[in-house]
Amino acid sequence: MRFIHVADLHFDRTFEGLTKELPADFSKKLNQANEKTLKNIVTTAIEQNVDFVIFAGDTFHQMNPSLKNQQLLMQQFEKLAQAEIPVYLIFGNHDYYEENRYWFAFPDNVVLFETETVKTITATTKNGEKYALSGFSYRQQYLTKKMAQEFPLRNLEVDYHIGIYHGDVQDANFAPFSVSELKSKNYDYWALGHIHQPTQLSAEMIYPGTPQGHTKKELDLGDVLLLELTGSNINVSKRPVAALRWQKRTISLASCENNATVLNYLSKQLAPVSAETTLLLELVLTDSEHLQNFAEMITNGQLQDLLNQQWPAQIFVHTLKLQEIKHKISLPASDLLKTQLLQEFSHGEIFKEVLTELTINKNTTLLLEDPEFRQEVLKQVAAELNEQFEWGQD
């Protein structure tokens, strides 16, 4: 059985944190990026001839997506309908389900798990493999209920049983669960959603991550998962679908002799690898101390503007900065003083005194009395002292 697992599409989310004006070509791409990503998902599903596609919540970013965005999503689901590919969809904390919110009917191939209680359906693939799917939706922004207990044990009548779960192992606001709770159900796969960084909790429990990053923190994201289940064997592969990617690059200018060589060098380093490359780039330059008036051209934005003219439809440098250099502060004190200071603080009482504020809490008191913890802290302090200051000779 083959299927695609999508989560956290945030189809109607805008691209955040872009303060500089974008070239017209790039701006156009940005406006169509979400739609292109969705189309890439649908094309991948059809090309891979999958048995179905799972959307594990937060397909929309907002509770009330625009009519245009609703229409675009339904049109793509309709394409999957024409290819006879079912869609299984749950709603997450962002797009939590409300009756009558949508101005378009979901096509017939889309099965919604719209209740806040776990619903299970069974179906058969074109090849005759039987499968069960269990899932639930959010009906409000937060869902503090532990949903794992509601999931039925694996259906033994089917070849595969899959759970769809939008939630968090740590945050109590989002259907908290533990890996062992889900494991106890004995399912073949758990299609997780909510965490935007691709995260694998166990062989059969995976967050694919968002298929399209929308902020500079969502670096290099942009895949969906293609799953192939054969008996108890799971084969997972990433399929790139993002219309554009956020990246961060650090480039050393040590090999640039003078200002006249910088642009040429940066162009070579940044040149797009293919015609498909579309990047929102944070660029950090290092080793520029030998170049004249260099920092000025960074702060006044001139270098950034020039770089952004080079590939106006492919690479947009949204942030350009120099790496901060840490200068060590020179101390007129000897290394011996440092050793003595550390020795003094290693006394239990003195160490404790310094951290009095923490001793209010009973648990931290226990920790402070632990000699191993004391040693570890002092080791880190010593490393910090060496990093920050230049120590004289004895």
Ligand SMILES: [Mn+2]
């Ligand atoms: Mn979410």
